[in-house]
Amino acid sequence: MLGGDKIGGEAFLQPKIFQLHEGTHNGEKPYECKQCSKTFSRASYLQRHERTHSGEKPYVCKQCSKAFSLATHLQRHERIHSGEKPYECKQCSKAFSQASNLRVHERTHNGEKPYQCKQCSKAFSRACNLQRHERTHSGEKPYECKQCTKAFSRASGIQRHERTHSGEKPYECKQCSKAFSRASHLQRHERTHSGQKPYECKQCTKAFSQASNLRVHERTHSGEKPYECKQCTVTFSRASHLRVHEITHSGEKPYECKQ
Numbered sequence: 001m002l003g004g005d006k007i008g009g010e011a012f013l014q015p016k017i018f019q020l021h022e023g024t025h026n027g028e029k030p031y032e033c034k035q036c037s038k039t040f041s042r043a044s045y046l047q048r049h050e051r052t053h054s055g056e057k058p059y060v061c062k063q064c065s066k067a068f069s070l071a072t073h074l075q076r077h078e079r080i081h082s083g084e085k086p087y088e089c090k091q092c093s094k095a096f097s098q099a100s101n102l103r104v105h106e107r108t109h110n111g112e113k114p115y116q117c118k119q120c121s122k123a124f125s126r127a128c129n130l131q132r133h134e135r136t137h138s139g140e141k142p143y144e145c146k147q148c149t150k151a152f153s154r155a156s157g158i159q160r161h162e163r164t165h166s167g168e169k170p171y172e173c174k175q176c177s178k179a180f181s182r183a184s185h186l187q188r189h190e191r192t193h194s195g196q197k198p199y200e201c202k203q204c205t206k207a208f209s210q211a212s213n214l215r216v217h218e219r220t221h222s223g224e225k226p227y228e229c230k231q232c233t234v235t236f237s238r239a240s241h242l243r244v245h246e247i248t249h250s251g252e253k254p255y256e257c258k259q
Helices: 015-026 043-054 071-082 099-110 127-138 155-166 183-194 211-222 239-250
Strands: 005-007 010-012
Touching: none
Parallel strands: none
Antiparallel strands: 005 010
């Protein structure tokens, strides 16, 4: 290449660009942030970093006016509007709008779990799943309800709890329009329409629509009676049977004939 500088098999037309490239090899970082003293190999990297201090967001979405500090963040955001998914999995052709989402997805194929718990060595494919797991060790509950101060270790837990205050029921049955606050409650309800019984007893193959009903049934085989009367220590396989028994101690007669 005429008039060009060359290093490591790569050529450059301008000496200035060549000097910048050389800095990637020798580790030189001549551009220093005046606020935190962090150094960078390029002026453009320093300018980008300085926005973390100034809060400047020069890249604005033309569709919704949301602003970003980095051009790459704007490009990623714009795919929400366009629906573009340029990152495609080579194994199953599933496509994603972000390269990071593709990398996470690829772990479902290769089984890679790079995030490991330091306390119990359990490994995860996502950093967020590791963080959530670590709370089982620390007991941390960072998500607190503003109405009753009850705290949760997961964001999904507080979202579900907040519906007990708001009465919101976003999960609606398509067959009868009955609404539920939890997706799991809707799924359980839908089995009353479909007749599906996915929970099967391994000992007698009897099947149930709810996991809780299977657990109760399994006690007929195991003889387990986890519900104990505090007054006389008689035990029962069902909570409802214990409640009926407790009435014999209290003398309560809750069922009154209206005739």
